[in-house]
Amino acid sequence: MSVRDKVLGIIAEQAVMDVADVTPDKTLEDLGIDSLGLVESIFAIEEEFDIQVPFNANDPAASDFDISSVEAIVGAVESLVAQQSG
Template sequence: MSETVKDKVIEIIAEQAVLDRSDVTMDATLEDLGIDSLGLVESIFAIEEAFDIEVPFNANEPEQSDFDISSVAAIVGAVEGLVAAQHQGA
């Protein structure tokens, strides 16, 4: 797992949850961290901007998304996959 992707995703999530980075654990869910649907959307926008990627996420139907938001670790893994795919296509 790339530390830079992991660190940046945790930083974005911590900022949205108004928490210290140390409070954001890999097994935490967004619900555990107090992030609501608006915070989720803002987090996704921030992730897209930070990594110059497009996250396949539909805020209106999150359960239909290909982007796993079940935990911080799942989000980090999904972002790493999108970043890797982008670099392969470049």
């Protein structure tokens, strides 16, 4: 299973949606994921990939982790995974 598939699965689980409904152009807000759901998603991603996500829950705008869309999250996680294994 690819990084993309795993991230989409985690986001779908948080949104209580079918993974097919989690499309790259959607924002977390579009999917009904609130700030608590976002934090839970970040924790799940960190656990799944054994990475540390540079995310400040108190000030998401100041984070280096792009949460602007599903595609941005996937890209950011893929980058972190690549850095870890590189």
